[in-house]
Amino acid sequence: MSRLEDNFRKVEPYVPGEQPNLPDMVKLNTNENPYPPSPKVAEALQKFELDSLRLYPDPASTDLVNALAERYHVQADQVYTGVGSDDVLAIAFLTFFNSGKPILFPDITYSFYDVWAELFQIPYERPALDDAFALRLEDYQCENGGIVIANPNAPTGIRQSEEFLRAVIEANPNVVVIIDEAYADFSGYTALPLVDEYENVVVVQTFSKSRSMAGMRIGHAIGNAKLIKAMNDVRYSFNSYPMTRLSVALGVAALSDQDYFEETTAKIVATRERTKQALTELGFTFGDSMTNFIFATHKTVPATHLFEELRKQHIFVRHFSSPRIDNYLRISIGTDAEMDRFLAAVQEIIAQWDK
Amino acid sequence: MSRLEDNFRKVEPYVPGEQPNLPDMVKLNTNENPYPPSPKVAEALQKFELDSLRLYPDPASTDLVNALAERYHVQADQVYTGVGSDDVLAIAFLTFFNSGKPILFPDITYSFYDVWAELFQIPYERPALDDAFALRLEDYQCENGGIVIANPNAPTGIRQSEEFLRAVIEANPNVVVIIDEAYADFSGYTALPLVDEYENVVVVQTFSKSRSMAGMRIGHAIGNAKLIKAMNDVRYSFNSYPMTRLSVALGVAALSDQDYFEETTAKIVATRERTKQALTELGFTFGDSMTNFIFATHKTVPATHLFEELRKQHIFVRHFSSPRIDNYLRISIGTDAEMDRFLAAVQEIIAQWDK
Numbered sequence: 004m005s006r007l008e009d010n011f012r013k014v015e016p017y018v019p020g021e022q023p024n025l026p027d028m029v030k031l032n033t034n035e036n037p038y039p040p041s042p043k044v045a046e047a048l049q050k051f052e053l054d055s056l057r058l059y060p061d062p063a064s065t066d067l068v069n070a071l072a073e074r075y076h077v078q079a080d081q082v083y084t085g086v087g088s089d090d091v092l093a094i095a096f097l098t099f100f101n102s103g104k105p106i107l108f109p110d111i112t113y114s115f116y117d118v119w120a121e122l123f124q125i126p127y128e129r130p131a132l133d134d135a136f137a138l139r140l141e142d143y144q145c146e147n148g149g150i151v152i153a154n155p156n157a158p159t160g161i162r163q164s165e166e167f168l169r170a171v172i173e174a175n176p177n178v179v180v181i182i183d184e185a186y187a188d189f190s191g192y193t194a195l196p197l198v199d200e201y202e203n204v205v206v207v208q209t210f211s212k213s214r215s216m217a218g219m220r221i222g223h224a225i226g227n228a229k230l231i232k233a234m235n236d237v238r239y240s241f242n243s244y245p246m247t248r249l250s251v252a253l254g255v256a257a258l259s260d261q262d263y264f265e266e267t268t269a270k271i272v273a274t275r276e277r278t279k280q281a282l283t284e285l286g287f288t289f290g291d292s293m294t295n296f297i298f299a300t301h302k303t304v305p306a307t308h309l310f311e312e313l314r315k316q317h318i319f320v321r322h323f324s325s326p327r328i329d330n331y332l333r334i335s336i337g338t339d340a341e342m343d344r345f346l347a348a349v350q351e352i353i354a355q356w357d358k
Numbered sequence: 359m360s361r362l363e364d365n366f367r368k369v370e371p372y373v374p375g376e377q378p379n380l381p382d383m384v385k386l387n388t389n390e391n392p393y394p395p396s397p398k399v400a401e402a403l404q405k406f407e408l409d410s411l412r413l414y415p416d417p418a419s420t421d422l423v424n425a426l427a428e429r430y431h432v433q434a435d436q437v438y439t440g441v442g443s444d445d446v447l448a449i450a451f452l453t454f455f456n457s458g459k460p461i462l463f464p465d466i467t468y469s470f471y472d473v474w475a476e477l478f479q480i481p482y483e484r485p486a487l488d489d490a491f492a493l494r495l496e497d498y499q500c501e502n503g504g505i506v507i508a509n510p511n512a513p514t515g516i517r518q519s520e521e522f523l524r525a526v527i528e529a530n531p532n533v534v535v536i537i538d539e540a541y542a543d544f545s546g547y548t549a550l551p552l553v554d555e556y557e558n559v560v561v562v563q564t565f566s567k568s569r570s571m572a573g574m575r576i577g578h579a580i581g582n583a584k585l586i587k588a589m590n591d592v593r594y595s596f597n598s599y600p601m602t603r604l605s606v607a608l609g610v611a612a613l614s615d616q617d618y619f620e621e622t623t624a625k626i627v628a629t630r631e632r633t634k635q636a637l638t639e640l641g642f643t644f645g646d647s648m649t650n651f652i653f654a655t656h657k658t659v660p661a662t663h664l665f666e667e668l669r670k671q672h673i674f675v676r677h678f679s680s681p682r683i684d685n686y687l688r689i690s691i692g693t694d695a696e697m698d699r700f701l702a703a704v705q706e707i708i709a710q711w712d713k
Binding site for chain 1: 365388390393394408409453456473477503504531533534566599
């Protein structure tokens with residue numbers, strides 16, 4: 004290796020996420036929404052004044068911030084926006100976790116938390132989930148530098164109670180507790196009201212799942228104004244214009260169509276509940292998923308076998324080779340027709356295996 | 359201050375960039391392009407398949423990478439794309455500057471270089487430009503951890519020769535030299551051919567100026583495949599999907615219209631040369647600007663006075679209060695009509711001052 008390469012940053016080799024693009028595929032591997040964005044988003048795209056693209060965006064994304072504030076009944080200074088919730092979470096880590104003490108998140112959770120901690124040289128510990136994939140309160144009552152809880156958790160799909168969240172927040176008044184609600188719109192619960200009760204809570208959400216806009220990269224955080232100002236100060240200090248003008252315009256349009264949002268979300272939840280029942284009948288077990296995916300294991304057929312056989316039929320689900328979860332599949336909820344095709348394929352694979 | 363805030367990251371307080379929005383204004387303060395994006399971009403926006411927004415973007419932005427490779431006659435594995443050149447430059451800093459030795463860039467240059475260095479804990483030194491605002495070769499021939507040269511430089515507008523760049527690159531074979539060409543399309547020179555000659559050069563460009571797409575946040579880097587792979591490895595390690603689907607689609611469309619690009623760029627250059635002559639006649643001096651702005655000082659009227667008086671007439675230019683340049687104005691090149699209004703206003707302000 005030459006000396007030039009010696010000074011390159013060392014990172015874990017990249018494992019590309021599978022982004023198949025086949026005409027007959029059923030894509031249930033990245034938790035995308037099976038329904039298109041709201042027709043209001045299409046309208047906004049048609050009406051967008053293209054000439055404005057020659058100008059830099061509004062650094063504060065004011066229109067989107069105001070629309071979010073109105074939608075969630077908070078003040079505009081309680082809202083932060085970013086390039087997907089990944090960007091929002093990374094900025095929150097950078098802003099809040101500077102104590103030198105380890106931050107805490109579960110051993111099984113969203114895979115980028117440890118990545119950002121390492122990127123920003125934040126020490127961290129990962130208390131193990133219990134055998135039912137639930138967080139243990141006592142793990143989050145010791146001294147720490149901050150806490151991150153995905154609720155519902157990924158890839159398990161399991162939701163902690165508000166009582167649990169309150170206990171964690173109250174036990175940690177001197178550090179920030181981030182609640183990552185990427186999937187909360189499918190869960191019937193949001194911790195948003197807690198941001199007005201506690202000064203140490205930030206709730207992070209995304210337009211990528213329930214609002215069908217993964218391709219537009221929009222995420223937001225809501226917390227008390229002091230926390231949001233700190234995040235904005237950090238962001239502005241090194242990047243003035245992260246969001247495109249179109250992200251702001253289309254994000255505002257998506258928020259304006261609450262009926263469509265509720266209708267498509269309800270459809271996905273209904274399909275999920277039906278799929279749960281079908282999977283149970285096929286011999287799968289899983290926690291009570293409150294997301295747009297189900298994290299399931301089969302009593303006899305190994306997850307890797309199911310994964311490979313489904314793949315041969317162009318049905319894509321997600322398998323993680325991590326300890327404790329390597330016999331599970333994460334199955335995104337598609338349309339009813341997609342889930343029917345998936346379930347028929349699974350039934351056949353199980354029948355073949357049992358022979 | 360509570361203990362909660364003690365752990366917030368400390369940053370320089372944000373000074374919001376002036377983004378006035380008045381119907382009669384002449385906005386010459388942020389180096390935006392006065393002409394709209396290519397009509398091909400409008401077509402692409404009309405044809406964009408909105409339903410695809412429900413899906414995550416292609417992590418590799420393959421369509422845009424391929425279009426850039428074709429446009430600049432390089433291989434696809436020599437092209438990196440990001441959310442504006444700010445994002446591209448930040449990733450390059452993070453990727454290449456890990457030796458612990460100070461990186462080098464001039465005392466007067468783009469204001470984010472020191473910010474990213476501090477963000478990533480990279481030591482840096484800022485050798486002073488000479489009195490004509492040129493870089494001094496000997497400053498870049500000592501041991502260092504990497505070099506960043508904006509060429510043409512900002513806010514001075516002055517271009518270093520290829521001979522100078524080659525001398526710097528050849529003196530530093532073991533570190534990466536970043537050439538930031540945000541304004542190169544207005545200069546008649548690009549260092550792009552050097553990336554095939556030297557393995558330690560990365561050229562960074564943007565769609566924000568010459569391609570009239572500041573609002574879409576698109577930037578790119580071109581270098582040898584080893585350097586580009588290193589940047590992609592770092593980026594992928596903590597952010598899978600930074601670019602929106604629309605940025606990729608509209609960026610490809612912009613690249614497809616080389617005629618429009620050449621025509622609008624030539625118009626801006628012609629307006630710049632005419633403005634230079636008019637400013638000289640009005641008693642201004644400035645280096646030979648090769649960008650879409652002129653960095654000028656007046657022989658008698660203080661820059662702050664001109665700035666304030668222009669502002670009263672809703673003509674916005676940029677003033678920096680930094681040492682050595684606090685009697686200069688940075689004047690973006692607008693349309694001919696905009697520059698006429700600007701020049702008439704300046705003439706009047708000077709006449710009043712001289713009375």
